[in-house]
Amino acid sequence: MIRKTIFDQSSQWLLSSARLLAPIFLLGSVSVSAEPDIHHYTVSIDYAMSRLWVEARFGQAVNSVTARSHDAGKYLLDVRSCDDDQQIRMRNQRMMLPQHGISCMNYTVDFERAAQEHRYNEMLSPENIIVSPSYWLWRPELRTGTDIQIEFRLPENVQVSVPWQKLAGDGPVYRLSKSPESAFAPAVFGGFDYREIEVPGAMLRVTLLNGVQEMDNESILQWVLATATDVSLAYGRFPNPSPQVVVIPVGDGRINDRSAVPFGRVIRDGGETVELQVDQSQPLEALLSDWTATHEFSHLMLPYVERKHRWISEGFAQYYQNVLLTRSGAYDDLYAWQKIYDGFERGRASRPELSPNEATTGGMRAGLMKVYWSGAAIALMADVRLRERSAGAESLDDILDKFQACCLPSDRVWSGPELFAQFDELASAPVFMPLYRRFADTAGFPDTSELFERLGLSVSDGRVRIRLFAELRAIRKSILETNDAAASWREQLAAN
Numbered sequence: 001m002i003r004k005t006i007f008d009q010s011s012q013w014l015l016s017s018a019r020l021l022a023p024i025f026l027l028g029s030v031s032v033s034a035e036p037d038i039h040h041y042t043v044s045i046d047y048a049m050s051r052l053w054v055e056a057r058f059g060q061a062v063n064s065v066t067a068r069s070h071d072a073g074k075y076l077l078d079v080r081s082c083d084d085d086q087q088i089r090m091r092n093q094r095m096m097l098p099q100h101g102i103s104c105m106n107y108t109v110d111f112e113r114a115a116q117e118h119r120y121n122e123m124l125s126p127e128n129i130i131v132s133p134s135y136w137l138w139r140p141e142l143r144t145g146t147d148i149q150i151e152f153r154l155p156e157n158v159q160v161s162v163p164w165q166k167l168a169g170d171g172p173v174y175r176l177s178k179s180p181e182s183a184f185a186p187a188v189f190g191g192f193d194y195r196e197i198e199v200p201g202a203m204l205r206v207t208l209l210n211g212v213q214e215m216d217n218e219s220i221l222q223w224v225l226a227t228a229t230d231v232s233l234a235y236g237r238f239p240n241p242s243p244q245v246v247v248i249p250v251g252d253g254r255i256n257d258r259s260a261v262p263f264g265r266v267i268r269d270g271g272e273t274v275e276l277q278v279d280q281s282q283p284l285e286a287l288l289s290d291w292t293a294t295h296e297f298s299h300l301m302l303p304y305v306e307r308k309h310r311w312i313s314e315g316f317a318q319y320y321q322n323v324l325l326t327r328s329g330a331y332d333d334l335y336a337w338q339k340i341y342d343g344f345e346r347g348r349a350s351r352p353e354l355s356p357n358e359a360t361t362g363g364m365r366a367g368l369m370k371v372y373w374s375g376a377a378i379a380l381m382a383d384v385r386l387r388e389r390s391a392g393a394e395s396l397d398d399i400l401d402k403f404q405a406c407c408l409p410s411d412r413v414w415s416g417p418e419l420f421a422q423f424d425e426l427a428s429a430p431v432f433m434p435l436y437r438r439f440a441d442t443a444g445f446p447d448t449s450e451l452f453e454r455l456g457l458s459v460s461d462g463r464v465r466i467r468l469f470a471e472l473r474a475i476r477k478s479i480l481e482t483n484d485a486a487a488s489w490r491e492q493l494a495a496n
């Protein structure tokens, strides 16, 4: 589809949107330097959040800038080179910069209209809006060693929340570096409740948005704190030292979904964001017994894994959400093993003719439960193998601990085999790649029946029973061992 729009009254700029072309032509800056290249951006917004102005001063001249969204050009009102105050023409949603490059530009964005791209804004009170930088941040390609420093100049009533690294000092100044681009990161503007909360190893930057209905922000913060603390029970600290957490109150309007946390996701785009939708009409106790937040935070223990190996990231998060909710006392052992068993059974029943890799690439609907649980079965197998081989000295927690230390947060996308090979490097002997070779391209679902038997988990009529005596009883107990401090704190919270 080609759609043409006259871009300004002088009809100088003809804007046509060939959606397919935009991202392919990412040309870099004109020259490459070994020195880190920092571009300085200043972003201003008006009181009513209807216009956004950007001045971009480049570390060295650039001849190509793009925005992540193909639609970003629709919202540009004016673009000029500040070297000579010449207008910059647009073609196919791209800025046509001179071949010799420019060192500075400024542009205006119709922010009010760009905000309509985000359907969440309909659920929010008008004092705060979400507009992804993908719609307003035009920038050169970011390579390793090229960063953008972005300073916001905001009216008194307007705050900003972005996933980028916050620089020291009072003002809202951030550093944007190369990162995977899994989805469009949220940037929130306006009046909202911003809190920084500490969990072991991290300071979470929590943005609590204002919905149409009231929300008890103190309860919400307790829940974020508890579920993020769950994840620190894997190896003593939270995997990302400073993620953005965005809580979106969606109310109880969902007819078919009465869960306290109807939706969550991790976005990796300029930083790591955990986005959580909550039904703010539900009590803290309901939030605390919902697994969504623990699942999403668990994702941060792995880097962004290529879509075709998504069964690894989903599987590890499924495994850990059950393990961690038991360590923190939200689940008891039997309940957790039952959930794991039920998950494996759903995975087994899901498109048995497909392998995990095929189920993932065949579209999520093709074998959703296989995608979610085959990686969890492999995580359990790897965990038990590591513990058994080392007589309890090494576990999956230890491998992820070392992985965090060497490799997280990561600025790139990992393939499944690359990730498993790295895990094997960190382990005292290979465990992960042998499992990958055995199961990733094998139709069906990993057979866990013998493993369950050895762990002392008997199953009849779909009900799991824990046996007192079993070969791997000590391993079974150590995987889910309760952290007493976390458990008593969670208990107190739920009782209040």
Ligand SMILES: [Zn+2]
Residues within 6 Å of the ligand: 295, 296, 299, 313, 314, 317
């Ligand atoms: Zn997930």
